[in-house]
Amino acid sequence: MPSPPAPASPSDPADIDGPALARALLAAERALEREREALNAINVFPVPDGDTGTNMALTMRAACDAIRGSGDTAAATVASAAARAALMGARGNSGVILSQILTGFAAFEDPGAPLDGPALAAGLERGRAAAYHVISQPREGTILTAITGAAQSAAGTAGGPVEVLAAAARAAQEATDRTPELLPVLKEAGVVDAGAQGLAIILDAMVRSLRGEEAAGARGYGAIDEAWLAATRAVHDAGDRSGFCTEFVVTAGALEPDAVRARLSSMGDSVLVVAGDGALRVHLHTATPQKAFAYGRTLGAVSNEKAEDMEAQFQALASRGGPGAGAGLAIVAVAAGAGMEALFRSLGAAAIVHGGQTMNPSAGDIRDAIAGAGGGETIVLPNNKNIVLAAEQAARDLGARVHVVASRSIPQGVAAMIAFNPEAGAQDNAAAMAAAIASVGTGEVTLAARATKIHGIDVRRGQPIALIDGDLALAADTIAGAARECAGRMLRGRSGAMVTLYYGQGETGEDAEALAERLRKEFRCEAEVVDGGQPHYPYLIGVE
Amino acid sequence: MAVFIVTDSTSDIPRDLVDQYGITVVPLSVTFGDESFRDGVDLGADEFYARLQAAKHLPTTSQPPPALFQHAYQHLVSRGEVVSIHLSHKFSGTVETARAAARDVAPDKITVVDSGFVSAPLGMCVLAAARAAQTGATRTACAAVAESVAGRLKLLVTFETLEYLRRGGRIGRASAFVGGLLKLKPILTVKDGEAHPVARVRSRQKALDELLALALSSERLAEVAVMHSTTPQEADDLAARVRESRPGVPLHVGRFGPALGVHGGPGMLGLAVLESE
Numbered sequence: 001m002p003s004p005p006a007p008a009s010p011s012d013p014a015d016i017d018g019p020a021l022a023r024a025l026l027a028a029e030r031a032l033e034r035e036r037e038a039l040n041a042i043n044v045f046p047v048p049d050g051d052t053g054t055n056m057a058l059t060m061r062a063a064c065d066a067i068r069g070s071g072d073t074a075a076a077t078v079a080s081a082a083a084r085a086a087l088m089g090a091r092g093n094s095g096v097i098l099s100q101i102l103t104g105f106a107a108f109e110d111p112g113a114p115l116d117g118p119a120l121a122a123g124l125e126r127g128r129a130a131a132y133h134v135i136s137q138p139r140e141g142t143i144l145t146a147i148t149g150a151a152q153s154a155a156g157t158a159g160g161p162v163e164v165l166a167a168a169a170r171a172a173q174e175a176t177d178r179t180p181e182l183l184p185v186l187k188e189a190g191v192v193d194a195g196a197q198g199l200a201i202i203l204d205a206m207v208r209s210l211r212g213e214e215a216a217g218a219r220g221y222g223a224i225d226e227a228w229l230a231a232t233r234a235v236h237d238a239g240d241r242s243g244f245c246t247e248f249v250v251t252a253g254a255l256e257p258d259a260v261r262a263r264l265s266s267m268g269d270s271v272l273v274v275a276g277d278g279a280l281r282v283h284l285h286t287a288t289p290q291k292a293f294a295y296g297r298t299l300g301a302v303s304n305e306k307a308e309d310m311e312a313q314f315q316a317l318a319s320r321g322g323p324g325a326g327a328g329l330a331i332v333a334v335a336a337g338a339g340m341e342a343l344f345r346s347l348g349a350a351a352i353v354h355g356g357q358t359m360n361p362s363a364g365d366i367r368d369a370i371a372g373a374g375g376g377e378t379i380v381l382p383n384n385k386n387i388v389l390a391a392e393q394a395a396r397d398l399g400a401r402v403h404v405v406a407s408r409s410i411p412q413g414v415a416a417m418i419a420f421n422p423e424a425g426a427q428d429n430a431a432a433m434a435a436a437i438a439s440v441g442t443g444e445v446t447l448a449a450r451a452t453k454i455h456g457i458d459v460r461r462g463q464p465i466a467l468i469d470g471d472l473a474l475a476a477d478t479i480a481g482a483a484r485e486c487a488g489r490m491l492r493g494r495s496g497a498m499v500t501l502y503y504g505q506g507e508t509g510e511d512a513e514a515l516a517e518r519l520r521k522e523f524r525c526e527a528e529v530v531d532g533g534q535p536h537y538p539y540l541i542g543v544e
Numbered sequence: 545m546a547v548f549i550v551t552d553s554t555s556d557i558p559r560d561l562v563d564q565y566g567i568t569v570v571p572l573s574v575t576f577g578d579e580s581f582r583d584g585v586d587l588g589a590d591e592f593y594a595r596l597q598a599a600k601h602l603p604t605t606s607q608p609p610p611a612l613f614q615h616a617y618q619h620l621v622s623r624g625e626v627v628s629i630h631l632s633h634k635f636s637g638t639v640e641t642a643r644a645a646a647r648d649v650a651p652d653k654i655t656v657v658d659s660g661f662v663s664a665p666l667g668m669c670v671l672a673a674a675r676a677a678q679t680g681a682t683r684t685a686c687a688a689v690a691e692s693v694a695g696r697l698k699l700l701v702t703f704e705t706l707e708y709l710r711r712g713g714r715i716g717r718a719s720a721f722v723g724g725l726l727k728l729k730p731i732l733t734v735k736d737g738e739a740h741p742v743a744r745v746r747s748r749q750k751a752l753d754e755l756l757a758l759a760l761s762s763e764r765l766a767e768v769a770v771m772h773s774t775t776p777q778e779a780d781d782l783a784a785r786v787r788e789s790r791p792g793v794p795l796h797v798g799r800f801g802p803a804l805g806v807h808g809g810p811g812m813l814g815l816a817v818l819e820s821e
Contacts, residue, residue: 346725418728418744418745419743421742423741498750528726530725530726
């Protein structure tokens with residue numbers, strides 16, 4: 001555990017001005033960036049999820065992009081600029097909650113008043129309330145526990161703002177250390193909650209920055225397997241496709257737009273490079289957006305990356321009768337894997353947001369897709385429990401004409417799509433889709449990210465495992481064995497069920513069909529095989 | 545003055561009812577390659593579906609030649625007046641041909657009605673008009689009865705295979721709905737002469753359950769028809785479920801003729817429901 005920051009120092013300022021707050025937030029961004037892999041490694045579920053650190057770091061980066069070089073402005077101005085940007089760039093559950101904390105913090109009653117101790121405590125309390133507000137079923141043992149501890153401790157601390165923040169940071173760390181007592185899955189896995197730890201890191205880094213202290217060194221929070229995490233990332237980074245509308249922003253010192261333009265022209269077409277405000281905004285059409293992003297990173301800090309499949313957008317437009325025809329209801333679905341994306345499109349989705357487990361799209365990504373889908377009203381299918389909040393965030397940004405049907409898995413999303421009727425209204429469709437979701441069970445076969453023991457089941461790192469409706473159900477020696485047993489448990493005691501096997505990257509249609517045939521014979525069910533091509537999950541199984 | 549009822553063969557009215565009410569049925573023609581048949585006259589349903597499943601190219605249905613209407617009308621107006629009720633003009637030119645023949649023969653004695661439907665719902669319009677005619681209703685009143693029934697009808701259809709819908713290419717706005725990479729069982733309805741999407745499910749059993757639920761969602765049912773193309777047992781089972789759920793509501797089991805059969809293929813199953821006034 002890190003050593004807490006030093007207690008009150010006589011040199012602490014009476015209030016935090018804008019530049020100091022900006023420096024503190026930037027320090028928090030650097031600290032999260034440094035710790036992101038360590039945070040990723042302590043996700044509790046033994047799936048290659050590992051993205052809490054990434055989501056928080058990217059959300060904080062989005063917030064800080066808005067305040068870099070903000071100059072001599074008021075603290076309230078800095079806070080609200082950071083909060084607005086965080087709302088746009090929030091990724092994953094932890095990122096959305098972080099963006100809410102920042103938003104609550106920034107909602108000063110009197111933006112002209114100095115940010116002193118009481119004002120800072122009040123800001124943390126507003127942040128706490130905003131975080132709880134966004135979660136329909138709050139759970140303790142998470143980042144919520146950490147912000148509660150921070151806000152309560154701040155409220156009970158008299159003194160200057162740095163002293164108050166230091167108390168909050170200590171309390172956040174203490175609350176984080178308590179999370180295993182509150183969430184049994186954490187205790188079993190022997191880790192603290194990653195989101196709570198992320199918040200503690202942010203507050204600690206801010207205090208150190210305000211006091212002019214050295215940043216805390218990198219540290220670990222539990223079992224880490226960097227090689228595994230790197231490998232899982234490589235799987236989804238390798239997914240080159242043709243025809244992506246690619247955009248990003250590079251922030252760095254000296255940038256030569258002409259040289260950048262020339263280099264990007266060798267990678268694709270429609271190259272636009274615009275300089276301004278110490279940053280370059282870049283647009284190009286390329287088959288390999290990752291290469292473009294990589295090049296961008298050789299220039300400086302890259303942000304606001306976006307890569308959209310133009311062919312998919314074109315098809316979506318064509319299926320609705322061409323550009324301008326889309327005044328009706330559009331469906332935006334989150335999916336990963338060529339087969340999955342094609343499946344959702346074939347069922348009537350107007351736009352696909354690339355993403356899923358370990359690559360949670362931001363609320364901004366979802367918002368962009370909703371805008372691109374061009375519907376008069378839009379229904380969003382997040383298709384992953386970790387993307388529901390980002391989708392709801394995007395819906396809140398856009399108002400009443402966007403509805404989220406909270407699909408928490410791909411099979412749920414497919415069931416919702418099947419229930420979609422283009423001739424019915426948004427409310428009727430949302431109700432029918434939500435009902436369809438409730439009728440489908442989800443099995444997920446994957447490889448354990450780390451050795452652990454959950455619900456009394458011992459799991460080796462890399463061992464095939466299966467989750468049923470989000471809970472670890474079994475471990476097996478082979479992927480096929482895990483898939484068979486998972487489907488079997490979901491089907492046992494049911495008659496006339498319909499099973500869908502979505503096989504992922506690395507699996508074959510022959511193996512999937514053999515499994516389907518076995519299930520048909522053993523359980524007298526109907527079974528259908530779909531080439532999903534999804535990463536990380538050799539099999540996804542839907543039973544309805 | 546006596547009112548006679550005329551319709552076309554796409555009304556799929558069972559032979560015994562045709563005879564009972566003295567309805568004149570003008571046949572459309574069905575053409576497989578070089579061979580042409582008169583629907584229901586020299587081509588029965590069994591043979592039609594057997595040929596359909598063996599055919600390399602889909603057969604075509606064509607409206608009756610004008611002369612058939614002229615002969616029928618001339619024969620009938622010598623004894624009374626005529627109400628001629630047909631399938632939707634969006635499916636076939638039949639109703640236009642009938643109107644032209646009526647103008648030629650006796651415009652002041654013949655009323656032509658576009659039911660907006662095909663198959664059992666069209667048949668229900670025709671039978672309602674025929675019953676009215678038997679009780680001595682005027683030509684105008686019989687036509688009004690047919691139009692009133694047409695306004696209270698719902699036809700829901702599900703399919704075992706989508707192959708025929710796709711090959712026929714005549715499913716209008718439902719085409720995107722029945723596409724897709726999964727083997728879906730869509731339920732379509734016919735509204736204003738066009739097929740529209742209603743629901744899609746993953747299995748035959750669910751499709752039948754959904755079909756029944758949708759058809760029986762109304763509290764005020766006056767009549768129900770269960771229609772099939774090649775699965776009489778399924779149709780009987782579905783009819784038994786209707787009877788159990790709505791005892792006392794008049795119920796028929798019938799068979800889709802070529803007009804819908806060519807687009808739905810084997811395994812097509814439908815429910816036509818008429819709401820009371």
